Amino acid sequence: MIIKKMGWNVLVVLSLLSVASSALAQTPEEKLASLKLTLPPVSKAIANYVPAVRTGNLLFLAGHLSRDVEGKVIAGKVGSTVDEAKAVEAAQRTALALIATLKAELGDLRRVKRIVRVGGFVNCTEEFTRQPVVINGCSDLLVAVFGDAGRHARAAIGTNALPLGAVVEIELIAEVSD
Numbered sequence: 001m002i003i004k005k006m007g008w009n010v011l012v013v014l015s016l017l018s019v020a021s022s023a024l025a026q027t028p029e030e031k032l033a034s035l036k037l038t039l040p041p042v043s044k045a046i047a048n049y050v051p052a053v054r055t056g057n058l059l060f061l062a063g064h065l066s067r068d069v070e071g072k073v074i075a076g077k078v079g080s081t082v083d084e085a086k087a088v089e090a091a092q093r094t095a096l097a098l099i100a101t102l103k104a105e106l107g108d109l110r111r112v113k114r115i116v117r118v119g120g121f122v123n124c125t126e127e128f129t130r131q132p133v134v135i136n137g138c139s140d141l142l143v144a145v146f147g148d149a150g151r152h153a154r155a156a157i158g159t160n161a162l163p164l165g166a167v168v169e170i171e172l173i174a175e176v177s178d
Contacts, residue, residue: 090137111176116153118142
């Protein structure tokens with residue numbers, strides 16, 4: 001056999017490739033489970049808008065606010081009442097809410113072909129300038145769940161206030177399949 005002639009190094013490489021390919025084959029739902037993450041219930045709109053609009057193969061998600069596991073808005077101002085680490089966690093929670101809306105709209109997260117763009121807003125003091133670090137909480141989670149299809153264009157903007165005093169608000173555009 002060729003493998004015998006090549007030695008144990010080849011077996012190790014083949015094992016690693018097998019593990020890697022099975023990890024690549026995971027669905028987004030399986031990746032969420034392996035990360036021990038649970039999607040929250042989809043939040044209802046707080047004004048006159050809908051959570052998602054589809055046109056062609058693009059699905060536009062309205063801005064989602066940061067909410068804790070009980071659904072309460074995570075409020076505060078980064079650089080004043082909230083530190084950067086807590087703001088990153090708020091962005092991660094918001095990413096889960098966005099994914100929950102994607103699932104509710106599509107039924108199956110495998111229908112997400114690509115996350116196209118993320119727009120992140122950070123409620124912060126005038127002196128705080130690390131908005132990209134905060135919104136990385138969302139971006140990193142999207143890549144962890146969707147792999148390369150989760151890589152996206154992005155804006156990370158600081159603002160003096162957000163609805164209900166939320167720490168972050170994030171919107172998303174996804175390319176989806178039928």
